Amino acid sequence: MIRFSRALPLALIAVVPLLLTGCGAEQAGPAQAAASPKTEASHSKTEVSRELGARARALGIAPELVYVTEAPGFTLAQQSVGVFGADGFSATYVSRQGGRQIRLSVDRGSLSDAGCDDMAQPACERDGELQDAWYRAAEEGQQVYLLPKDGLVVRLAADTGVPREVLRKAARDAHRPTENEEVTDLLPPAQENEDQPGSPSSPTTPVERGDLPSTGDGAPRNDANAGG
Template sequence: MIRHARVLPVLLLAPLLLTACGSEKAGDPRPSGSGSAAAPAAAPDTGELASRAQAMGVAPELVYVTEAPGFTLAQQSVGVLGDEGFSATWVDGDTHALLRLAVDRGTITAGTCPEQPVGDLSDEHTTCERDGDAWYRTGAGRHEYALPEEEHVVRVSAETDTVPRDVLRAAALAAHRPDAAETERLLPSAEPAPATPVERGDLPPFGDGAPDNHVGEGG
């Protein structure tokens, strides 16, 4: 996990009164990638974040991080999404359930929500429910919280039968821009790894180091 999980208020994890797509109650909690989550302990190191993200081909402003109890970042999953988006996956150490964070350019509205697939199959039916400022979406055996931000959408998704909705919602609430320490753990270094000399078994440890082409007895 990137950080110790925050303890969310019980109210945020209580069952919500959800309305149909396109409607909401004024008193509903407001899941949001930036406004609802607590501020990081340290300010983001924008220079280091930018250099690491750009080295991967990711737009720095699309890099987010999240957290959920029992889930740990799968480092090999961190990468570019589409042209310059960002994607990473967290794994539950006990159940091996996967929690995916994806951030990309675009918008989502009451009109476009049903047209955007939750899974990888574009012909699957998608249902949408308004949950504060976010959309709770289901389709193709998956469910997702989609959080509209400025010119991009933060999505936290999982398989419906492996990650409960309250866990998914809590992870969506926890999504935020990484601070310096989180950037260090989340993104690979922008510096290329040092080249490792290739060991040649035919170079003798003495003399001028010329290859040993001696042919043994019998050819």
């Protein structure tokens, strides 16, 4: 009887590792499933970055200088999107009522380059509601918000007819495009080069005219017809 009572716990001990192994296998499934959304999000960001880069470079804009914003009652004027300075970005948002405008522009530089720094001019002031933002009431009825972004300066400019809180909202919401919808609404599609798919198209060659003679000064022929 003593030998039998000692053997029983040994059998139970042999079974326990098998039970623990089974539990571990069941817990691995949810952990693997949890990693899937991160992979999809990373893939989505890559697609946005690739599309943004192609469209921006086709316009001569550095992709890292492209920003987008929102302002109550204002919509993007897509025809206004273009280059600011050498390779900066510019876009104008127009009021649906009254035609007031807010211009968003991004360029390389600092607050000092833009006219506001720690030794601010009297016209420049820090905005207490926006971190590291400066507000400047410029001449000729213009007002500007300036936001430094890692070697860049984001500007939100409007005339004084635009309420300051609306301009502040546009400055607060200025951000890099993070979704394909933002990219497609902001930038026109890049035309692909037929010889190198995925690259911007090269300038088209001039169309050859049939009325230019091969000799002489090259002026077009204006020969009269038989009845002329």
